[in-house]
Amino acid sequence: MNRLIYLDNNATTQVHPEVVEIMDYCLTECFGNPSTVYSFGRKAKRLMDESREKIAKMIDASKDEIVFTSGGTEADNLAIFGIAKANKDKGKHIITSKIEHHAVINSCKALEKDGFEVTYLDVDKYGIVNLEQLERSIKKETILISIMHANNEIGTIEPIAEIGKIAKEHKIYFHSDTVQSIGKIRVDVKEMNLDMISISSHKLYGPKGVGCLYVKKGTRLKPILYGGEQEHRLRAGTENVPGIAGFGRAMELAITDTDKENERLTRLRDRLQEGLAKRVKHIIFNGHLTERLPNTLNCAIQFIEGESLILKLDDLGICASTGSACTSASLEPSHVLLAIGLPHEIAHGSLRLSLGRDTTDEDIDYVLDVLPKAVDELRAFSPLYKEFLKKGK
Amino acid sequence: MYSEKVMEHFRHPRNVGEMENPDGTGRVGNPVCGDIMELYIKVQDGVIVDAKFQTFGCGAAIATSSMVTELVKGKTLDEALKISNKTVAEALDGLPANKLHCSVLAEEALQAAIEDYRKKEGANK
Numbered sequence: 408m409n410r411l412i413y414l415d416n417n418a419t420t421q422v423h424p425e426v427v428e429i430m431d432y433c434l435t436e437c438f439g440n441p442s443t444v445y446s447f448g449r450k451a452k453r454l455m456d457e458s459r460e461k462i463a464k465m466i467d468a469s470k471d472e473i474v475f476t477s478g479g480t481e482a483d484n485l486a487i488f489g490i491a492k493a494n495k496d497k498g499k500h501i502i503t504s505k506i507e508h509h510a511v512i513n514s515c516k517a518l519e520k521d522g523f524e525v526t527y528l529d530v531d532k533y534g535i536v537n538l539e540q541l542e543r544s545i546k547k548e549t550i551l552i553s554i555m556h557a558n559n560e561i562g563t564i565e566p567i568a569e570i571g572k573i574a575k576e577h578k579i580y581f582h583s584d585t586v587q588s589i590g591k592i593r594v595d596v597k598e599m600n601l602d603m604i605s606i607s608s609h610k611l612y613g614p615k616g617v618g619c620l621y622v623k624k625g626t627r628l629k630p631i632l633y634g635g636e637q638e639h640r641l642r643a644g645t646e647n648v649p650g651i652a653g654f655g656r657a658m659e660l661a662i663t664d665t666d667k668e669n670e671r672l673t674r675l676r677d678r679l680q681e682g683l684a685k686r687v688k689h690i691i692f693n694g695h696l697t698e699r700l701p702n703t704l705n706c707a708i709q710f711i712e713g714e715s716l717i718l719k720l721d722d723l724g725i726c727a728s729t730g731s732a733c734t735s736a737s738l739e740p741s742h743v744l745l746a747i748g749l750p751h752e753i754a755h756g757s758l759r760l761s762l763g764r765d766t767t768d769e770d771i772d773y774v775l776d777v778l779p780k781a782v783d784e785l786r787a788f789s790p791l792y793k794e795f796l797k798k799g800k
Numbered sequence: 801m802y803s804e805k806v807m808e809h810f811r812h813p814r815n816v817g818e819m820e821n822p823d824g825t826g827r828v829g830n831p832v833c834g835d836i837m838e839l840y841i842k843v844q845d846g847v848i849v850d851a852k853f854q855t856f857g858c859g860a861a862i863a864t865s866s867m868v869t870e871l872v873k874g875k876t877l878d879e880a881l882k883i884s885n886k887t888v889a890e891a892l893d894g895l896p897a898n899k900l901h902c903s904v905l906a907e908e909a910l911q912a913a914i915e916d917y918r919k920k921e922g923a924n925k
């Protein structure tokens with residue numbers, strides 16, 4: 408097997424060659440500390456500032472509103488703990504949803520242990536948050552609403568602009584984890600009334616271990632790391648200059664041509680979905696039919712378990728992922744799949760295929776050819792499938 | 801994360817499928833993650849002459865089911881009862897720590913199948 412069909416782009420992406428190029432330049436010829444006064448150090452600073460400007464421009468922010476971090480997880484942590492620390496005199500209530508990334512959910516859980524109250528909003532069967540429940544949950548102690556833009560597992564896109572409006576009306580800070588949406592769909596912090604958004608470089612063909620938090624001017628936020636005065640005193644530590652340079656280039660590349668790329672990805676994804684619907688019996692598609700990231704396909708294949716399917720696909724040269732309990736350390740199925748109402752045994756057979764820039768029509772044909780066979784092989788010795796067949800008779 | 805042996809049994813599981821008129825059937829569910837294993841045995845003169853399985857579970861669950869059916873063939877019932885999850889895991893060159901519970905499933909399915917056989921035998925006497 409020499410063919411690699413990478414369908415796990417929501418987990419991470421391949422670094423773009425132009426990103427490698429600028430990082431290489433940075434590592435070899437620009438290794439100075441950006442905080443220094445001499446011109447060699449200023450060179451590194453300039454590279455970093457260019458990245459900051461590019462990123463700011465693409466989300467309609469200004470460059471002093473970008474705080475570089477070590478990735479999406481740190482950006483989420485900074486937003487949540489930073490707001491909690493700076494605003495606890497006003498109140499200790501936070502609203503988020505049941506389908507957030509663990510970077511948000513576990514930060515909120517940690518705050519609960521410190522005496523904060525957190526409301527985890529329900530979602531409907533498509534994964535859309537309940538806006539009525541959101542409005543009902545707001546109280547005068549509410550200091551933050553944190554709702555992701557697009558979900559990493561099922562791809563559902565949340566009504567961020569509407570949530571932004573509600574947050575603004577009530578004068579509550581609004582943070583959105585846009586790690587999965589940036590570079591795939593349009594994000595405009597002004598139009599969407601966003602006070603903070605988290606971005607991660609490795610989801611958009613940039614390097615791992617770098618990202619940023621956009622923080623709107625005037626937002627009351629405290630740092631979570633203490634030390635030097637970097638990043639407007641919000642994130643201490645010598646900056647990851649090569650990472651930041653790569654991140655900036657990756658953002659620029661990701662945001663040019665999104666419309667054409669989205670059209671292409673949507674067509675491929677829909678073809679994959681239609682093909683699977685035809686070739687695999689007892690398959691359920693998860694997520695919203697239209698309000699969904701163009702590259703994401705999540706389904707549950709009944710009577711088989713996800714990890715075993717992933718291993719079979721791996722043997723066939725296909726990289727994919729699952730929300731099955733068997734693959735998590737906690738042995739719990741994905742919290743997102745449970746939140747959209749899937750029973751445990753269905754969540755068990757979940758499969759996420761996330762397409763990317765390199766995905767071709769041939770890849771889709773190949774998956775449509777081999778995946779149904781892999782499913783059949785596993786079903787051939789599934790006691791649940793046997794029972795199902797017997798019941799049907 | 802899995803040993804080559806585990807992957808080999810996962811890729812080519814031995815003794816898969818349902819058995820017609822088994823002498824003993826053991827069906828167990830994994831309370832931890834919700835998987836299901838069914839093991840069937842054929843017994844002649846106190847010796848397990850054939851074993852088959854059906855499993856709904858992860859790679860480790862499938863490989864341990866396959867291995868346990870291999871291990872029990874030709875064993876007397878008392879010998880078979882001595883097969884523990886550790887025996888199965890060792891025969892597979894080890895399992896990751898978070899997958900040991902899947903081999904417990906194999907041990908329990910085997911014990912349940914033998915118990916089922918003995919119950920039926922008792923009823924026939």
Ligand SMILES: Cc1ncc(COP(=O)(O)O)c(C=O)c1O
Binds near residue numbers: 480555584587608616
């Ligand atoms: C929605 C979402 N938020 C946050 C993260 C974490 O980002 P990072 O891997 O950069 O820490 C991820 C990536 O797994 C994600 O998908």
Ligand code: FES
Binds near residue numbers: 856
């Ligand atoms: S059967 Fe679920 S983890 Fe092995």
